[in-house]
Amino acid sequence: MSKINSAEQSTVDWSKGAAYLDGAFMPISEARVPVTDWAYRRSDAVYDVVSVFDGQFFRLDDHLARFRRSIERYRFTPKETDAEIRHILHRIMALSGLRSAYVAMDCLRGQASLGVRVPSKARNYIACYAAPFTSLVPDEHLARGLKLAISTIPRIPHESVDATAKNFHWGDMNMAMFEAEDRGADFPVLLDLKGNLTEGPGFNVFIVTDGIVATPDYNMLEGVSRLSVLELCRELGIDVQIRPISAQEVRDADEIFVTSTAGGVIGASRIDGRIMNNDRPGPVSEELRETYWTKRKNGWHGEPVQYDAA
Amino acid sequence: MSKINSAEQSTVDWSKGAAYLDGAFMPISEARVPVTDWAYRRSDAVYDVVSVFDGQFFRLDDHLARFRRSIERYRFTPKETDAEIRHILHRIMALSGLRSAYVAMDCLRGQASLGVRVPSKARNYIACYAAPFTSLVPDEHLARGLKLAISTIPRIPHESVDATAKNFHWGDMNMAMFEAEDRGADFPVLLDLKGNLTEGPGFNVFIVTDGIVATPDYNMLEGVSRLSVLELCRELGIDVQIRPISAQEVRDADEIFVTSTAGGVIGASRIDGRIMNNDRPGPVSEELRETYWTKRKNGWHGEPVQYDAA
Numbered sequence: 001m002s003k004i005n006s007a008e009q010s011t012v013d014w015s016k017g018a019a020y021l022d023g024a025f026m027p028i029s030e031a032r033v034p035v036t037d038w039a040y041r042r043s044d045a046v047y048d049v050v051s052v053f054d055g056q057f058f059r060l061d062d063h064l065a066r067f068r069r070s071i072e073r074y075r076f077t078p079k080e081t082d083a084e085i086r087h088i089l090h091r092i093m094a095l096s097g098l099r100s101a102y103v104a105m106d107c108l109r110g111q112a113s114l115g116v117r118v119p120s121k122a123r124n125y126i127a128c129y130a131a132p133f134t135s136l137v138p139d140e141h142l143a144r145g146l147k148l149a150i151s152t153i154p155r156i157p158h159e160s161v162d163a164t165a166k167n168f169h170w171g172d173m174n175m176a177m178f179e180a181e182d183r184g185a186d187f188p189v190l191l192d193l194k195g196n197l198t199e200g201p202g203f204n205v206f207i208v209t210d211g212i213v214a215t216p217d218y219n220m221l222e223g224v225s226r227l228s229v230l231e232l233c234r235e236l237g238i239d240v241q242i243r244p245i246s247a248q249e250v251r252d253a254d255e256i257f258v259t260s261t262a263g264g265v266i267g268a269s270r271i272d273g274r275i276m277n278n279d280r281p282g283p284v285s286e287e288l289r290e291t292y293w294t295k296r297k298n299g300w301h302g303e304p305v306q307y308d309a310a
Numbered sequence: 311m312s313k314i315n316s317a318e319q320s321t322v323d324w325s326k327g328a329a330y331l332d333g334a335f336m337p338i339s340e341a342r343v344p345v346t347d348w349a350y351r352r353s354d355a356v357y358d359v360v361s362v363f364d365g366q367f368f369r370l371d372d373h374l375a376r377f378r379r380s381i382e383r384y385r386f387t388p389k390e391t392d393a394e395i396r397h398i399l400h401r402i403m404a405l406s407g408l409r410s411a412y413v414a415m416d417c418l419r420g421q422a423s424l425g426v427r428v429p430s431k432a433r434n435y436i437a438c439y440a441a442p443f444t445s446l447v448p449d450e451h452l453a454r455g456l457k458l459a460i461s462t463i464p465r466i467p468h469e470s471v472d473a474t475a476k477n478f479h480w481g482d483m484n485m486a487m488f489e490a491e492d493r494g495a496d497f498p499v500l501l502d503l504k505g506n507l508t509e510g511p512g513f514n515v516f517i518v519t520d521g522i523v524a525t526p527d528y529n530m531l532e533g534v535s536r537l538s539v540l541e542l543c544r545e546l547g548i549d550v551q552i553r554p555i556s557a558q559e560v561r562d563a564d565e566i567f568v569t570s571t572a573g574g575v576i577g578a579s580r581i582d583g584r585i586m587n588n589d590r591p592g593p594v595s596e597e598l599r600e601t602y603w604t605k606r607k608n609g610w611h612g613e614p615v616q617y618d619a620a
Contacts, residue, residue: 019345032342033350035329035416035437040343042480043353074481075488106345109484115444117512119487127345134425156470157503160463161481169481170352171384171471174419177429178385193467193503201352202427 017131018095020088025095028129038122039108043168046070050224051133051261052093052101056302058261060086062224066166067105073165076107076124085126090309092130097307100133102262135263136203141186145269145281148200148256149185150247151176155198158219163199166221173201185270187258189250192219197245202262207245208255208284214241225259228301232291238284255282257289264296265289327441328405330398335405338439348432349418353478356380360534361443361571362403362411366612368571370396372534376476377415383475386417386434395436400619402440407617410443412572445573446512451496455579455591458510458566459495460557461486465508468529473509476531483511495580497568499560502529507555512572517555518565518594524551535569538611542601548594565592567599574606575599 017028039045048067051058064082071078080088089103105128112121137146153176161169176188189200197205199220206215206229213233215226233240250256255276256268265288267281276282281289296302327338349355358377361368374392381388390398399413415438422431447456463486471479486498499510507515509530516525516539523543525536543550560566565586566578575598577591586592591599606612 021345028346029344031345033345034339035331035341035343035414035439036338036441038484040350040355041478042484043478044480044484045350074485104345114442115448117446117487118491119484120491129345131346132424136427138425154467154470156466156479157464159503160466160470161479167481168351168353169466169471169479170354171477171479174348174352174354174429175384177427181428181430193469 014096017098017101017129018092019127019129020092021127022125025091028131031127031129033108033127034111036111037108038111038119039106042109042119044074044109044119045106046074046076046165046167047104047106048166049102049104049261050089052098052103052130052305053133053296055099055305055307056299057089057103057305058296059224059228059301060089060303062227062301063105066222066224067107070165070167071107073162074167075120076109078107078124078126080126085128087309088126088128089130090306092128093305094307094309096130098130098132101130102133103130104128136258136260136266137186137263142263142266143280145267145277145279146187146258147185147270148268149180149183149188149272150250151179151188151190153179153190154193155190155219157193163219163221170201177201184273191247195247197247197250200258203258203260203266205250206257206259207250207253208257208282209249209253211284212239212241213284214243214245214249216245217242218244223259223261225261225264228292229259229265229288232288232295236287236291255285257281257285264292324405324407327408327411327439328402329437329439330402331437332435335401338441341437341439343418343437344421346421347418348421348429349416352419352429354384354419354429355416356384356386356475356477357414357416358476359412359414359571360399362408362413362440362615363443363606365409365615365617366609367399367413367615368606369534369538369611370399370613372537372611376532376534377417380475380477381417383472384477385430386419388417388434388436390436395438397619398436398438399440400616402438403615404617404619406440408440408442411440412443413440414438446568446570446576447496447573452573452576453590455577455587455589456497456568457495457580458578459490459493459498459582460560461489461498461500463489463500464503465500465529467503473530474532480511487511494583501557505557507557507560510568513568513570513576515560516567516569517560517563518567518592519559519563521594522549522551523594524553524555524559526555527552528554533569533571535571535574538602539569539575539598542598542605546597546601565595567591567595574602
C-alpha cells in the first residue's frame with residue numbers, strides 16, 4: 001500500500017489531483033489506462049464517486065458498499081479490501097491537499113495474455129483519483145434552474161447492462177447530451193423502452209406534483225444522493241413515491257429536480273422548453289437543496305479526511 | 311504526422327507492437343488513455359480493426375470507410391483525414407515490423423476543461439496500434455469447432471447504442487462470456503430483446519439450414535468479414551438470406567459459423583450442448599473457411615504494407 005512514485009517528496013504539483021493505480025500513488029496526470037486494457041476496450045469496469053466538502057467525505061461507507069456490490073455484480077476480483085480502498089482514498093486526498101474534491105474509485109478488468117479473450121483470465125485492479133470538486137452545473141445555473149429535455153434515445157435496458165452496478169456504458173447518455181445541446185437544454189433525461197423515466201447523465205431525477213415527490217424505481221443507478229433526499233423527505237414530512245413515472249408526468253410536473261454526488265440537489269426550471277415556477281427552481285426543490293447543504297455543513301454522514309494518511 | 315518518441319532510433323523493442331496516440335508514435339506499451347478521459351470514463355469512443363496477413367492489409371478501404379462512418383455517427387471531429395489515418399496504419403506496421411497483425415484504430419472523445427460536462431466541448435483524437443495477430447480461437451479449436459451458447463443476456467438494443475457504429479459497449483458481451491464459460495462453452499451468441507439472433511463478442515453469426523446460409527439484418531455490427539462471406543456465397547452459388555433469425559432456428563441449425571477480423575470464418579460444433587456435424591465444423595462452413603483463406607493468400611482485397619513508411 002505504501003508504494004509511491006519517487007516524485008512524491010520532490011516538487012511535483014499535486015494540486016490538480018492525486019491518483020492511485022494498481023498499487024502505486026502518482027499525480028492524477030500520470031494515471032493512465034493501457035489502450036489495450038479491456039476496461040477501456042470493452043468498457044469492462046465499474047466505479048463509484050464520493051464527494052469531499054470542507055475536508056469531509058460524504059457517506060463514504062455507502063459508496064464503498066455500493067462499489068463492492070458493483071465489483072461483485074460484474075465478477076471482478078481486485079486484491080484490495082474495502083479497508084484498503086478506504087485508506088487509499090484518504091491517502092490520495094492527503095496527497096492532493098484538496099479541501100473539496102470529486103473522488104473516484106474504479107475497478108478495471110485488465111487483460112489476459114495475448115490471444116486469450118476470456119475475461120475470467122484477466123488480472124483485475126483498482127484505480128482511484130481525487131480531483132478538485134466541480135458541480136454538475138455552474139453556480140449561475142443553480143439559481144436559474146436546469147433546462148432539461150426528454151431524450152428520444154432510450155436508456156440501455158437493465159436486462160442488457162445492470163445500471164445499479166455503476167458502469168461506463170454512457171453511449172445513450174453521450175448522444176442524448178448532444179441532442180439536449182441541439183435543443184438548447186443543459187441536460188437530457190432518458191426514458192426506458194416503455195417510455196418511463198430512468199435517469200440522466202450522472203444524476204437521478206425527481207418530480208414534484210401536488211406536493212408529492214416521486215422518483216423511478218427501475219433501470220437507473222440507486223444514487224447515494226437520491227437515498228439522501230429520500231431520507232430528507234421523511235425528515236421534512238414530504239410524501240415520497242418510488243414508482244414508474246411516465247414521460248407525460250415528467251412533462252406535466254410542478255417541479256423537477258435532480259440529485260448527484262456532483263452537487264447534491266439541483267432544481268430545474270424548464271422541461272422540453274416549458275417554463276416551470278417562473279423560470280426558477282421550485283419551492284420543494286429549494287427546501288431540499290438548502291436542507292441538504294445545511295446538514296452537510298454540519299457534518300451529516302461525514303467522515304473527516306485523514307490529511308496525515310501515509 | 312512525423313512526431314515520434316525520441317526512443318525510436320535507439321534500442322526500443324517494437325516487437326510487441328507499435329502505436330500512434332494523438333500525434334505521436336510510440337511502442338504499444340506506452341499508449342495509454344488518461345483515467346479521466348471520457349473515452350474510458352463514458353465509453354465515448356469508436357473504433358475499427360483491420361487485419362494484416364503476410365504483409366497485406368485486408369479490405370483496408372472498407373475498414374477506413376466504416377471507421378469514418380462510426381466517427382460521424384457519434385459526432386467526433388478528429389483532425390486526421392482518412393489519408394492520414396491510412397498513412398499512420400502503414401507507419402505503425404513499419405515500426406512494428408510485424409508480417410501478421412491485428413491493427414486497431416480508435417477515435418476518443420477526450421475531455422473538456424475541468425467542470426465542463428458537455429461532450430461537444432472536448433477535443434477528440436485518434437489512437438492506433440498494431441499488435442501481433444491472434445485468432446479468435448486457438449488452432450485446436452478451429453479443428454474441433456467452436457462450442458457456442460445462447461446467452462440469457464440480451465444485446466444492448468440498437469435504439470440505445472447503435473452497434474453499426476463500432477463501439478466499446480460490451481457490458482452485455484462481457485457478462486455473456488462469463489456465462490458461456492460457466493456452461494462449458496467457448497463463446498456466447500446474443501439475442502435481441504425480441505429473442506432474435508444478433509452477434510457475439512467480436513463476431514457475426516451465420517446459420518446453415520438445408521443448404522441455405524442465413525445471417526441477421528439488425529442490431530449488430532455490419533462486419534467486413536461478414537460482407538466477405540456474403541460475397542463468397544454468391545461466388546460459390548450458395549443461397550444466402552439476410553433476415554431475422556429466431557433462437558429456435560439457431561438451436562436447430564445444421565451448421566453455425568462465425569466471422570471475424572480475428573480469424574475469418576470459424577465453424578462451430580456445438581450449440582447449447584447439442585452436437586452438430588459429428589462434433590466438427592460443417593461442410594458449408596469448411597468450404598467457406600478454405601475459400602476465404604485461399605483467396606486471402608492470393609491477395610484478395612489486399613493492400614501491401616509499406617514497410618518503409620516514415
